[in-house]
Amino acid sequence: MADKFTSKIPDGPLAQKWTKRKSEIHLVSPNNKRKLEIIVVGTGLGGASAAASLGELGYNVKIFCISDSPRRAHSIAAQGGINAAKNYQNDNDSIYRLFYDTIKGGDYRAREANVYRLAEVSAAIIDQCVAQGIPFAREYGGYLANRSFGGVQVSRTFYARGQTGQQLLLGAYASLNKEIAAGTVKSYPRHEMLDLVVINGEAKGIITRNLVTGQLERFGAHAVIIATGGYGNTYFLSTNAMNSNGSAALQCYKKGAYFANPCFAQIHPTCIPVHGDQQCKLTLMSESLRNDGRIWVPKKLEDVEKLRKHQIKASQIPEEDRDYYLERRYPAFGNLVPRDVASRAAKERCDAGFGVNETGKAVYLDFSEAIQRLGHQKVAERYGNLFEMYEKITASSPWEEPMMIYPAIHYTMGGIWVDYDLQTTIPGLYAIGEANFSDHGGNRLGASALMQGLADGYFIVPVTIGDYLSKKFAEPKTDVNRPEFAEAEKAVQARIDRLLSINGKETVDSIHKELGHIMWEYVGMARDKAGLEKAIGLIKDLRKRFYENVKVPGTQFEFNQELEKALRLEDFFEIGELMARDALNRNESCGGHFRVESQTEEGEAKRDDANYMYVAAWEYKGEGVEPELHKEPLVYENIKVITRNYKD
Amino acid sequence: MEFNLKIWRQKNAKAKGHFETYHISGIEEDASFLEMLDILNEQLIREGCDPVAVERGCQSSGPVSFDHDCREGICGACSLYIDGRAHGPDDHVTTCQLFMRHFKDGATITVEPWRSAAFPVIKDLVVDRTAFDKILQAGGFISVRTGSAQDANNILIPHDKAEESMDAAACVGCGACVATCKNGSAMLFVAARVSSLALLPQGRPEAKRRAKAMVAKMDELGFGNCTNTRACELECPKGITVAHIARLNREFLKAKFSD
Ligand SMILES: Cc1cc2nc3c(=O)[nH]c(=O)nc-3n(C[C@H](O)[C@H](O)[C@H](O)COP(=O)(O)OP(=O)(O)OC[C@H]3O[C@@H](n4cnc5c(N)ncnc54)[C@H](O)[C@@H]3O)c2cc1C
Ligand code: SF4
Ligand code: FES
Numbered sequence: 069m070a071d072k073f074t075s076k077i078p079d080g081p082l083a084q085k086w087t088k089r090k091s092e093i094h095l096v097s098p099n100n101k102r103k104l105e106i107i108v109v110g111t112g113l114g115g116a117s118a119a120a121s122l123g124e125l126g127y128n129v130k131i132f133c134i135s136d137s138p139r140r141a142h143s144i145a146a147q148g149g150i151n152a153a154k155n156y157q158n159d160n161d162s163i164y165r166l167f168y169d170t171i172k173g174g175d176y177r178a179r180e181a182n183v184y185r186l187a188e189v190s191a192a193i194i195d196q197c198v199a200q201g202i203p204f205a206r207e208y209g210g211y212l213a214n215r216s217f218g219g220v221q222v223s224r225t226f227y228a229r230g231q232t233g234q235q236l237l238l239g240a241y242a243s244l245n246k247e248i249a250a251g252t253v254k255s256y257p258r259h260e261m262l263d264l265v266v267i268n269g270e271a272k273g274i275i276t277r278n279l280v281t282g283q284l285e286r287f288g289a290h291a292v293i294i295a296t297g298g299y300g301n302t303y304f305l306s307t308n309a310m311n312s313n314g315s316a317a318l319q320c321y322k323k324g325a326y327f328a329n330p331c332f333a334q335i336h337p338t339c340i341p342v343h344g345d346q347q348c349k350l351t352l353m354s355e356s357l358r359n360d361g362r363i364w365v366p367k368k369l370e371d372v373e374k375l376r377k378h379q380i381k382a383s384q385i386p387e388e389d390r391d392y393y394l395e396r397r398y399p400a401f402g403n404l405v406p407r408d409v410a411s412r413a414a415k416e417r418c419d420a421g422f423g424v425n426e427t428g429k430a431v432y433l434d435f436s437e438a439i440q441r442l443g444h445q446k447v448a449e450r451y452g453n454l455f456e457m458y459e460k461i462t463a464s465s466p467w468e469e470p471m472m473i474y475p476a477i478h479y480t481m482g483g484i485w486v487d488y489d490l491q492t493t494i495p496g497l498y499a500i501g502e503a504n505f506s507d508h509g510g511n512r513l514g515a516s517a518l519m520q521g522l523a524d525g526y527f528i529v530p531v532t533i534g535d536y537l538s539k540k541f542a543e544p545k546t547d548v549n550r551p552e553f554a555e556a557e558k559a560v561q562a563r564i565d566r567l568l569s570i571n572g573k574e575t576v577d578s579i580h581k582e583l584g585h586i587m588w589e590y591v592g593m594a595r596d597k598a599g600l601e602k603a604i605g606l607i608k609d610l611r612k613r614f615y616e617n618v619k620v621p622g623t624q625f626e627f628n629q630e631l632e633k634a635l636r637l638e639d640f641f642e643i644g645e646l647m648a649r650d651a652l653n654r655n656e657s658c659g660g661h662f663r664v665e666s667q668t669e670e671g672e673a674k675r676d677d678a679n680y681m682y683v684a685a686w687e688y689k690g691e692g693v694e695p696e697l698h699k700e701p702l703v704y705e706n707i708k709v710i711t712r713n714y715k716d
Numbered sequence: 717m718e719f720n721l722k723i724w725r726q727k728n729a730k731a732k733g734h735f736e737t738y739h740i741s742g743i744e745e746d747a748s749f750l751e752m753l754d755i756l757n758e759q760l761i762r763e764g765c766d767p768v769a770v771e772r773g774c775q776s777s778g779p780v781s782f783d784h785d786c787r788e789g790i791c792g793a794c795s796l797y798i799d800g801r802a803h804g805p806d807d808h809v810t811t812c813q814l815f816m817r818h819f820k821d822g823a824t825i826t827v828e829p830w831r832s833a834a835f836p837v838i839k840d841l842v843v844d845r846t847a848f849d850k851i852l853q854a855g856g857f858i859s860v861r862t863g864s865a866q867d868a869n870n871i872l873i874p875h876d877k878a879e880e881s882m883d884a885a886a887c888v889g890c891g892a893c894v895a896t897c898k899n900g901s902a903m904l905f906v907a908a909r910v911s912s913l914a915l916l917p918q919g920r921p922e923a924k925r926r927a928k929a930m931v932a933k934m935d936e937l938g939f940g941n942c943t944n945t946r947a948c949e950l951e952c953p954k955g956i957t958v959a960h961i962a963r964l965n966r967e968f969l970k971a972k973f974s975d
Contacts, residue, residue: 124862137849140785144786144792196862200858207875209872228882241852242852246853351787462746622768630779
C-alpha cells in the first residue's frame with residue numbers, strides 16, 4: 069500500500085496550491101453525479117456540511133448517525149467560537165497569520181499545505197454561515213463581533229453567545245434538511261456503523277446496526293466519508309458527549325486505513341473538576357473565559373489548607389497572596405497561553421500541593437477584576453450563560469467566588485491518516501472533521517475544530533472527492549449481496565454473539581472506567597517509557613478480563629444501549645493501546661504530548677525536531693501482531709521552525 | 717441520599733408498559749439525575765436483572781433505557797417526565813442539568829417518557845421524535861447553496877435583532893413543549909425556528925412560505941392545536957417565549973393573505 073501513502077501535496081507556491089489542485093480535478097457531469105452514491109457517516113459539523121454540499125451538487129447521498137436526529141451530534145456542544153481570517157478588527161490578521169498561528173500552536177507537527185488551505189477557506193465559512201441565518205454576535209453598528217482565544221494575539225473568533233457549535237450545527241443541519249426535502253440525501257438516524265466493506269481494495273460500503281430493531285443492515289456506495297468525530301472517550305471521563313466514540317475510525321484502521329498520531333490528545337485546561345467517582349462526564353467551561361478570567365492558586369500552603377477545610381473563601385485571600393502562575397511564567401501571553409501549556413501549568417501547581425479543593429485537583433478562574441473593569445452587564449453579556457451553567461452544576465456563583473477548574477481530556481488531534489485530498493490509504497474512503505488527523509499537529513488552537521469541520525465539509529471534500537468519482541461514474545451501483553458484504557456482516561454478527569454470551573459479573577461502564585484510569589494515569593498529561601509500557605500491559609489484561617467477565621444484558625434485536633457501549637468499548641481498548649504505543653515511540657515532548665524524559669530545566673516541553681518531525685502513521689497487521697509504523701516526513705518551506713515561546 | 721424510583725418500563729413500541737419501583741441509596745447531592753439513573757442501571761445489571769431474565773420470571777426488566785448524549789443541556793436528547801413535569805422540578809434546565817440536591821432525601825420520584833401521540837415510545841423512556849426533523853425538512857431552512865454567499869458583513873444586522881433571533885435559535889428540539897401541552901401541540905418548537913429566521917434579513921424572502929409549510933407539516937404529523945395555555949413556555953428548558961408564537965402567527969397570516 070506504499071503508493072497510497074503519499075501526501076499528494078500539489079507543487080508550486082503555498083498560496084497557489086489549493087487553486088492549482090482544484091483546477092486539476094476532473095469534473096463529474098450533472099447527469100453522472102446522479103448515478104453516483106456516497107455514504108457519509110456522522111452528522112456533526114463535518115458530516116452534515118459535507119452531505120448537504122454533496123447533495124446540492126447532485127450526488128446521491130446517504131447519511132448515518134447514532135442519535136435520534138442529525139441535529140444532536142457532539143458538535144452541538146461546542147461553546148466558544150469559530151476562527152476565520154477576516155481581519156474585520158483591522159488588527160493585522162491575515163490568511164498567513166492564521167496559518168502561522170495554527171502551525172505554531174500545533175507545535176510544528178501539521179502539514180503546511182493543509183493548514184494553509186484551511187486558513188484560506190476560513191473566511192468563506194463565515195459568509196456561508198451568516199447566509200444560512202446563524203445569529204452570530206453583533207456590534208451595535210450591526211457588524212459581526214469577534215473575541216480572542218488562547219494561543220493567538222489577534223481577535224478572529226466569531227461566536228453566538230456560548231452556543232457557537234449549536235448554531236453552526238443547526239445551520240449545517242438546516243442545509244441538510246433542505247437536501248433531504250429535495251430528495252438528494254437520505255438520512256438514517258439511530259444507525260451505527262460497525263464495519264467498513266472493502267472490495268478489491270476500495271471502500272464500497274458499510275455494515276450498520278439499526279439501533280431500534282437491532283438488525284444488521286448493508287449499505288453500498290461508490291465512496292464512503294467518515295465524519296464520526298474523535299476518540300477522547302477512551303479515557304472514560306472527558307468533555308465529549310457520552311456517545312462519542314472511535315469505533316468507525318478503528319474499524320477503518322483494521323480494514324487498511326492508516327491511523328496517524330494517535331497519541332496526540334488535547335487536555336483542556338478549563339473544565340469543572342471531578343466531584344466523585346459516580347461521575348461519567350466532565351463539563352467544559354469555554355476557553356473564552358480566559359479572555360477576562362485570571363487563573364491563580366494561593367501562594368501559601370496554609371491558605372490551601374484552610375480552603376480545603378472550608379475555613380476561608382477564595383475571595384478572602386488578599387491579592388498579594390495569590391499566585392497568578394500563568395501571568396508569572398508566561399508574561400507575553402499570560403492567561404491566554406495555548407491549552408497544553410495552561411493544562412500542564414495547572415498540574416504542576418496541583419502536584420506541588422496548591423490544588424484548592426478537597427481532591428487537590430483544582431485551580432481558580434477569577435472574574436472579580438473583570439467585573440470591576442467592565443461592569444456587571446458587559447460580563448453578563450459575554451459569559452452570562454456560562455456563569456449560569458457553572459452555578460447550576462456546582463451550586464456556587466462565579467459572581468461571588470472564583471470558578472474552580474481542572475484540565476480534562478477534550479479533543480483528539482490524531483485520527484485517520486489522510487492525504488491532501490482528505491482521502492485515506494483506502495481508495496474511496498475519506499475522513500473529515502475530528503476523525504482525521506490533518507490540521508492541528510500536536511495541539512489544536514481554540515475555535516479551530518469548528519473551522520476545520522466546516523472547511524472539510526463545505527469546501528474541501530465536495531471538490532476533492534470528484535477526482536475519485538470522475539473515474540467511477542460508469543461503475544454500476546455497489547451490489548450488497550456480494551460476498552464481501554456477507555463476510556463483513558458475519559464478522560459483526562460474531563462480535564455481537566460473543567459479547568452477549570459472556571454473561572459475566574462486571575458492567576461495561578465499570579470496566580471502561582478502569583480503562584480510563586489507566587489512560588489518565590499513564591497516557592495522560594505526563595508520559596514516560598516505563599508508564600507507557602505498563603499501560604500497554606494493563607490494557608491487554610483488562611481487555612482479557614472484559615472478554616471473560618463482562619455482562620451485557622438483553623438481546624441483539626431490541627433497543628439495547630449496553631450492547632452499544634460494549635461494542636464501542638471493544639474498540640476503545642485497541643485505540644488505547646495504539647495511543648500508548650505511539651506515545652512510547654514519540655520520545656519527545658510536543659504539543660499535548662509530554663514525555664517526562666524530554667523537558668528543559670525549567671520544566672518546559674522539549675521538542676526533538678531532528679528525530680521526530682514526522683507524522684506517525686500506523687498500519688494494522690492483525691490481531692495480536694504489532695502494528696507497523698510508517699513515517700510521513702514534515703517539510704516546512706514557508707515557516708521557520710522555532711521553539712514555541714509564550715514567555716516574551 | 718436515597719430514593720424510591722417509580723419508572724415506566726415498556727419493552728418496545730408495541731408492548732404495553734407498566735411501572736416498576738426501585739430503591740437506590742448512596743447518591744451524592746452533586747450527582748445529576750442521569751448519573752443517578754446510571755448508578756441504578758449498574759445496580760440492576762449487577763443484580764442480574766435483564767430483559768431476558770424477565771421471560772423467566774425475573775421481577776425487574778433490567779437497565780432502564782433513556783436518551784442522552786451531551787449531558788450539558790444542549791443536544792436536546794434527554795427527555796424525561798419527572799414527577800409530572802417535563803425535565804423535572806427545576807426551572808429552565810434539561811434533565812441532564814437537573815441535580816439531586818433538588819429532591820428531598822427519601823422521596824419517591826416518578827419517571828415517565830414524553831407522552832404524545834406524535835412521539836411514540838421506542839423503549840422505556842426513549843421516544844421517537846423524528847416528527848420534529850420532518851417539520852424542519854418542510855421549510856426550516858434558508859435556501860442558500862454552499863459557496864454562493866456574499867461577504868458576511870455586507871448585510872448589517874442590528875445587535876438587538878441578532879440577539880432576539882438568537883433567543884429563538886436556542887431551542888434544543890427536546891420536545892418538552894409538546895409533552896407538556898395538553899393538546900400535544902408543537903407550536904413553540906415551530907415558532908422558535910420560524911421566528912429566529914424571520915428576524916434576520918437573510919430569512920425574510922422565504923418567511924411566509926416557511927411558516928405555512930412548517931405549520932401544515934405539523935398538522936399532518938398529528939400534533940395538536942395551540943390554544944394559548946402557555947404551559948410550553950413554563951417548561952421550555954431554554955426559555956423560549958410565546959412571543960415567538962405571536963410572530964409565527966403573523967407570518968402565517970401574511971402567507972394566508974397572499975394566497
Ligand atoms: C464541550 C466541547 C466544546 C467545544 N468547543 C469548541 C469550540 O468552541 N470551538 C471549536 O472549534 N471546537 C470546539 N470543540 C471541538 C469540536 O466541537 C469538535 O471537534 C467538532 O465538533 C467535531 O465535529 P465532527 O463533525 O468531526 O464530529 P462530531 O460532532 O463528534 O460528530 C460525530 C458524528 O458521528 C456520528 N457517529 C459516530 N460514530 C458513528 C458510527 N459508528 N456510526 C454512525 N454514526 C456515528 C455521531 O452520531 C455524530 O453524528 C469543543 C468540543 C467539546 C467537547
Ligand atoms: S421550544 Fe423549548 S421545549 Fe420546545 S423543543 Fe425547543 S427547547 Fe424544547
Ligand atoms: S443530554 Fe444533551 S441536553 Fe440533556
